[in-house]
Amino acid sequence: MVFQDYTLSGLVFGTTYKIVYLNGTSNYQKSIDSLFLKMNTSLSTYIPNSAISKINNGVKAVVIDDFFVEVFKKSKRIFKETEGFFDPTVGNLVNAWGFGPKNEKFDLTPVQVARQMQFVGFDKVQYVGGCIVKRHPEIYLDFNSIAKGYGIDVVARFLESKNITSYLVEIGGEIRTNGFKNLQQPWSIKLVDPIASEFNSGYKKINLSNKSMATSGNYRKFRVTDSGRKYVHTINPKTGEAKESTLLSVSVIAAMDCADVDAYATAFMAMGLEKTKTFLEISPKLKVILLFENSQGDLEEYTNYNGK
Secondary structure (H helix, E strand, O other): OOOEEEEEEEEEOOEEEEEEEEEEOOOOHHHHHHHHHHHHHHHOOOOOOOHHHHHHOOOOOOOOOHHHHHHHHHHHHHHHHOOOOOOOOOHHHHHHOOOOOOOOOOOOOHHHHHHHHOOOOHHHEEEEOOEEEEOOOOOOOOOHHHHHHHHHHHHHHHHHHOOOOOEEEEEOOEEEEEOOOHHHOOOEEEEOOOOOOOOOOOOEEEEOOOOEEEEEEOOOOEEEOOOOOEEEOOOOOOOOOOOOOOEEEEEEEEOOOHHHHHHHHHHHHHHOHHHHHHHHHOOOOOEEEEEEEOOOOOEEEEEOOOOO
């Protein structure tokens, strides 16, 4: 039996992936791509005949698989923990503000926002008898803010089932690692500077061995109207607004599933700087790097992460 190191790459979830694993006996690219296909068939709002698209379109008694159930239950828990700042039912507003699969681009009035807010609230959606039940048929589910992290977890579990103990799995910037590189060197990455992100030179180096990390930010995904008004893709589920804040980037690092840190990163972007600091006081297991713009337009950092 020959052991060797593998690096796999490709496209998934509208972005790229990179998977590195050491001391493997086979190339698992086909198996991993098959897992991604199954996930998309379950959770992708960009695929018309996926389970989530059918649910959003009002199809009754849609059969959901284990992927959907796990993401749904994780989302419920984090929705409750964050008091609704992580909410997969903001999908209609994501679409309306121009950041969803429907490619709509509206400058919503307060009245229009209020109408859409009737259909926001993950407490209005339940998992009952193997099916998803919505209080209002107009409710639109969107798990894109947790799906990349969850896809990483699915791959990590697959690799561990093949007795691979050292790996890095990255999808669209979200990462999970296990073990160490050769010569016991840690897996590490560079965090992007959100103010000068086009240079991509890296803000700081982070040791990520045996951890997951997810980053959420509005410095790349936004749109500017003809009148010069800027809208960002992180929708505040409390207000329905897509307004920019001084919090530019949130990176969450923890020894837990990547789906979890992915969801927390989204919630913290919606919370803003001060509410996130308060939340972290009761959740010390979560380490963060918060990059924000001060009143002079300079980049500042708040972190409780010591790099270990």
